[in-house]
Amino acid sequence: MVWLGAPLLLPILFLASDVGAAVDLTLLADLRLTEPQRFFLTCVSGEAGVGRGSDAWGAxxxxxxxDxxxxxxxxxxxxxxxxxGSHQVxxxxxxxxxxxxxxxxxVGGAGARRTPVVYVHNSPGAHLHPDKVTHTxxxxxxxxxxARVRKEKQMDVIWKSNGSYFSTLDWHEAQDGxxxxxxxxxxxxxxxxxxxxxxxxxxxxxxxxxxxxxxCEAGRWGPGCTKECPGCLHGGVCHDQDGECVxxxxxxGTxxxxxxxxGRFGQSCQEQCPGTSGCRGLTFCLPDPYGCSCGSGWRGSQCQEACAPGHFGADCRLRCQCQNGGTCDRFSGCVCPSGWHGVHCEKSDSGDWADGGVSAPVGALG
Known part of the structure; x- marks a missing residue:
């Protein structure tokens, strides 16, 4: 392997954002549409003050x-x-x-809250394909x-960072394809x-x-990373500058x-996935540091695979740990029986705890 050291970062807007997590902005791509003439991207803003009509104010x-x-x-x-209007493009x-x-x-939001959301699209016929596109x-x-091999070539692989050469891997260095x-x-x-x-x-x-x-390191945010994150649930990501959960x-929720x-999304669950298939086949990109993922309940390179039993959430990354007779719903997690609540159904409605855990209740909004 040949290394050239740390990559030279380009001063490009979309590589990083200095704006907090409060901007309600989602970039959607339907990964089922592989033909260029049918493919489309939609950006939706749920920002307060952003109207749904053509006379809406704001940037x-x-x-x-x-390119x-x-x-x-x-x-x-x-x-x-x-x-x-100014709500969707x-x-x-x-x-x-x-x-x-x-x-x-x-790019959406106004003034100092102007925020970019980034989506990276790979060719379905590429020689190499990412196991996961966005890594936070x-x-x-x-x-x-x-990078998973889809069409094998007995040739070295060149890695680039922001368009510049970064390293080389000999073709023998592939591990499990x-x-x-x-x-x-x-x-x-x-x-x-x-x-x-x-x-x-x-x-x-x-x-x-x-x-x-x-x-910041895990669980920390703020100048000098001296403050503790609130403990974001369900795959939420703590913003390293303002401590909010994306x-x-x-x-x-907070x-x-x-x-x-x-089938709902947005900071207040105010948006609805288009079509009759709910959020199946859609990838969602949110402001940094979240990145992109499938919608809740879906996984796979085209976000068309339902979660396996016992798993839920975006990309099906979360595992249900339901207690006291709770059942796992792939979209929301544990569904608690009467008399129990909490993320794992660990809290009794009577105020008694089934264990010493501390969890916030899971409801359904929108």
């Missing part, structure tokens, strides 16, 4: 592809941007598969980017867009990733303690 939502890192051939014709009308590959960003880790963690890039004791300057490409292969065959490194799609009704 407009911006949604565009950024400064992932460079692809120019489109035959530019995609069409359609607005629904949709980008559609792509003309060729290469138009979809790369980095897209939506804490300062000091070990981060691992994994995957090329791994490890970051022990990772630090915030390592945040950015990464790619894995076979030597001399087209960039369109690359696996693209986004690495987000929080500015909740995964399908959950809400600590992400409440589940939205199935």
């Amino acid at each position: 407009p939502l911006l949604l565009e592809k950024d 400064r890192i992932v460079r692809t051939p120019p489109p035959w014709q530019p995609p069409h941007l359609a607005r629904n 949709t980008l559609r009308g792509f003309s060729q598969p290469s138009d979809l590959v790369g980095v897209f960003s939506c 880790v804490n300062k000091g963690d070990t981060a691992v980017l994994s 995957r090329f791994l890039l490890r970051f022990p004791d990772v630090q915030p300057p390592s945040s950015g867009i990464y790619s894995a490409t076979y030597l001399e292969a087209s960039p369109l065959g690359s696996a693209f990733f986004r690495l987000i490194v929080r500015g 909740c995964p799609p399908g959950f809400t 600590r992400c303690e409440q589940a939205c009704r199935e």
Whole structure:
């Protein structure tokens, strides 16, 4: 392996955000639509003061592809941007598969709260494919980017960081059909867009990733990382600058303690997934440091696989630990029988505790 040291970060807006977690902004992509002419991206703002009509005030939502890192051939014709007042904007009308590959960003909010949300799209026919596109880790963690081989070539793999050469892996170094890039004791300057490409292969065959490194160690936030995070539940991520929880799609509350009704998202569960399939097939991108994931109850590279029994939440990353006869719902977690409540049904309505745990109740809003 050849290393060139720490990556040179580019001063690009979407690589990091200095705005807190309060901005209600979601970028959606329907991963089931692989044909360029049918594929679209939608950015939705739930910000207070953002109206649903054409006369709404405030800075407009911006949604565009950024070719400064992932460079692809120019489109035959530019995609069409359609607005629904200041609440929603949709980008559609792509003309060729290469138009979809790369980095897209939506920017919303006003003034100092202007915030970017980033989505990275991989070609379904690429030689290499990310096991997970977005990785959010804490300062000091070990981060691992994994590029899965889909079309094997007996060639070395080139890793790039923000478009610049980072390292080389010999093709013999694949582990179980995957090329791994490890970051022990990772630090915030390592945040950015990464790619894995076979030597001399087209960039369109690359696996693209986004690495987000929080500015503090796990459970800490603030200047000097001296403050304790509130304990975000259900996969929520503590913002390292203001200590707020950025909740995964399908959950809400100060600590992400409440589940939205199935098919709902947004900070107040005010938005509804389009179509008749609920949130199946959709990837949701939220402000940093959350990144992107499937909606609650779904997993897989196209977010079309239901959670396995006993699992729930965004990407099905959470495991139910229901007590006292509670049952696991893949969208919301434990559903408690009469007389019990709490994340694990560990609290009695009479005030007695089944164990010494401390959990917040899970409800259903929206």
